[in-house]
Amino acid sequence: xxxxxxxxxxxxxxxxxxxxxxxxxxxxxxxxxxxxxxxxxxxxxxxxxxxxxxxxxxxxxxxxxxxxxxxxxxxxxxxxxxxxxxxxxxxxxxxxxxxxxxxxxxxxxxxxxxxxxxxxxxxxxxxxxxxxxxxxxxxxxxxxxxxxxxxxxxxxxxxxxxxxxxxxxxxxxxxxxxxxxxxxxxxxxxxxxxxxxxxxxxxxxxxxxxxxxxxxxxxxxxxxxxxxxxxxxxxxxxxxxxxxxxxxxxxxxxxxxxxxxxxxxxxxxxxxxxxxxxxxxxxxxxxxxxxxxxxxxxxxxxxxxxxxxxxxxxxxxxxxxxxxxxxxxxxxxxxxxxxxxxxxxxxxxxxxxxxxxxxxxxxxxxxxxxxxxxxxxxxxxxxxxxxxxxxxxxxxxxxxxxxxxxxxxxxxxxxxxxxxxxxxxxxxxxxxxxxxxxxxxxxxxxxxxxxxxxxxxxxxxxxxxxxxxxxxxxxxxxxxxxxxxxxxxxxxxxxx
Amino acid sequence: xxxxxxxxxxxxxxxxxxxxxxxxxxxxxxxxxxxxxxxxxxxxxxxxxxxxxxxxxxxxxxxxxxxxxxxxxxxxxxxxxxxxxxxxxxxxxxxxxxxxxxxxxxxxxxxxxxxxxxxxxxxxxxxxxxxxxxxxxxxxxxxxxxxxxxxx
Numbered sequence: 059x060x061x062x063x064x065x066x067x068x069x070x071x072x073x074x075x076x077x078x079x080x081x082x083x084x085x086x087x088x089x090x091x092x093x094x095x096x097x098x099x100x101x102x103x104x105x106x107x108x109x110x111x112x113x114x115x116x117x118x119x120x121x122x123x124x125x126x127x128x129x130x131x132x133x134x135x136x137x138x139x140x141x142x143x144x145x146x147x148x149x150x151x152x153x154x155x156x157x158x159x160x161x162x163x164x165x166x167x168x169x170x171x172x173x174x175x176x177x178x179x180x181x182x183x184x185x186x187x188x189x190x191x192x193x194x195x196x197x198x199x200x201x202x203x204x205x206x207x208x209x210x211x212x213x214x215x216x217x218x219x220x221x222x223x224x225x226x227x228x229x230x231x232x233x234x235x236x237x238x239x240x241x242x243x244x245x246x247x248x249x250x251x252x253x254x255x256x257x258x259x260x261x262x263x264x265x266x267x268x269x270x271x272x273x274x275x276x277x278x279x280x281x282x283x284x285x286x287x288x289x290x291x292x293x294x295x296x297x298x299x300x301x302x303x304x305x306x307x308x309x310x311x312x313x314x315x316x317x318x319x320x321x322x323x324x325x326x327x328x329x330x331x332x333x334x335x336x337x338x339x340x341x342x343x344x345x346x347x348x349x350x351x352x353x354x355x356x357x358x359x360x361x362x363x364x365x366x367x368x369x370x371x372x373x374x375x376x377x378x379x380x381x382x383x384x385x386x387x388x389x390x391x392x393x394x395x396x397x398x399x400x401x402x403x404x405x406x407x408x409x410x411x412x413x414x415x416x417x418x419x420x421x422x423x424x425x426x427x428x429x430x431x432x433x434x435x436x437x438x439x440x441x442x443x444x445x446x447x448x449x450x451x452x453x454x455x456x457x458x459x460x461x462x463x464x465x466x467x468x469x470x471x472x473x474x475x476x477x478x479x480x481x482x483x484x485x486x487x488x489x490x491x492x493x494x495x496x497x498x499x500x501x502x503x504x505x506x507x508x509x510x511x512x513x514x515x516x517x518x519x520x521x522x523x524x525x526x527x528x529x530x531x532x533x534x535x536x537x538x539x540x541x542x543x544x545x546x547x548x549x550x551x552x553x554x
Numbered sequence: 555x556x557x558x559x560x561x562x563x564x565x566x567x568x569x570x571x572x573x574x575x576x577x578x579x580x581x582x583x584x585x586x587x588x589x590x591x592x593x594x595x596x597x598x599x600x601x602x603x604x605x606x607x608x609x610x611x612x613x614x615x616x617x618x619x620x621x622x623x624x625x626x627x628x629x630x631x632x633x634x635x636x637x638x639x640x641x642x643x644x645x646x647x648x649x650x651x652x653x654x655x656x657x658x659x660x661x662x663x664x665x666x667x668x669x670x671x672x673x674x675x676x677x678x679x680x681x682x683x684x685x686x687x688x689x690x691x692x693x694x695x696x697x698x699x700x701x702x703x704x705x706x
Contacts, residue, residue, distance in 0.1 A: 106697070106703065107696075109703065110702055110703070223607055223610055223611045223614070224611060226603075226607055227568065227604065227607040227608060227611060230600055230603040230604045230607060231568070231604065233596075233600045233603075234571075234572075234575055234597070234600050234601070234604060237596065237597050237600065241593035243593065244593050246582060246593050248582060248593060248597065249575070249578055249597075275638075276635055276638070279631055279634055279635050279638055279670075280629055280630050280631050280632070280635055281630070283631055283634060283670055445670075446667055446670040446671055447667065447685060449638075449666065449670065450662070450663045450666040450667060450670075450689075451689060453638075453642070453666070454659055454662065454663060454689070454693070457642075457645070457659075458693065458697060458703075458705065461705065462697070462703050462705075467646065467649065467650040470646045470649075470650075471646060474639070474642055474643070474646070478639070482560075482564060483564075485627075486557075486560065486561050486564060503596075504596040507595075507596065508595070508596070
């Protein structure tokens, strides 16, 4: 914590850093507002701008966009009853109910204040967990990194799809695509079919953009192309009185606590977090009968939770170098673009950057609040943009992002192919987050496995005799048992 | 075509990809047999996993009689989706062959808006051209001018 005090915060108050945060927040807000587009697309679309920025400014811009889009998602939920992001679905229930009582501004005020509380608590969790976790991770070696990778895959495949087999299949497909390129140990090209562009592997930005932006746009084309959403609200004031703020403080804190913890686990993300928070807020409310009729707690808890997941999701990225969500995977891409590897050594090799990100995260949350107060009214009107124009704009910005990442036209074709396959996979209930996390973890798992086997001369006992790996192994077994138990209980309930 | 059939076709495709992946791994192992750090251990495990899981899911899909599975696999606006893909491919080709990013992007924007609107009056075309011009100019100002990213 002493490093926190010695950090020169003036780096954050430069035009570049502050401007990046403000721009990221505004972009995240508007992209999150538009139904169908969420945090991942917001971060993908801003990525090409990071090439000519400093590492601190570029990563803060992406984090600010991630935060802003989580709040932005609530704008369409509340005003139209259509969630802007999957994480804002729970907000729709009470947010839209309150808006229909001609109190859309008040509902947005609750959402904004709760999102800010969630963001700050998520930021505090990030600060207090990332450094100790990184210190612990410095002692980890290949067996532990292999097990952490496997644990991440098990968690994401168990939690991110209704169909367990398809989710596991998505994991294996992601692992397969992750093996394309030069083998890190022997230098042998694998699965490149003589294509030079594949020697470094499948481009991460092309894969992410194809998988999340193109596939989503294809879904919009087939589902709601002609739709123009109408915002009925005229003037929206998002200010809250002290009494109104006090009303949501408790549910927002509960939601933020849930969101911070859920965010840390790979594959869960803001959607489940906001539902857990909503259910918990209802259980602990003195007036649960008001839920569904515009209860402020029903807006505050899920909104605080989905913003708190942002801080939580950054914990494994910064401390272990392992992203827990598609958005943090893109932020990992921004680190790599600038030649920085997040993980246990980030705090020693680039300590200033890490501290800047911690403080910057809190500033980004406050900027989101100010931006939300100033522009929510204006952005609510953005909902009236027709998809006829929205789709070409997002499509072309995505294309620019893919090309700018490596300057290769080849990657455009990769993204197009991936987008089509992902569109079909999504329709058939495969898990795209599982696929992408497996793709990113594939080299980590393979390389740490091979080094482990070299260290142990091929003996699996290495996982049991090392205290850290043995602990991780026990945790994995416990998680598998808990998941199996949960599944069998659900099956019993279904049979009954 | 039912959802079940599409599901089964995709699973068959995945099964074939898994088999091809395993076969290619075998070819790699042929070349470097006996290497301590063999580059195919992991891919073989992954390939086997893909084959086993897709076979399990395929069997489940064949036996499935749920309402969802037996419902038709609907794809509204399929023509517009295919037109979007064709326009994207044309844009990539023009950009790749001739390096004309901005003119190609201008044309792509106009083309997409007209395909989605599906009305070709002079007014509609004029509006599409106007918005496309504004958007392309903004792209140029932001990427080429402000950020110095050469797109073509």
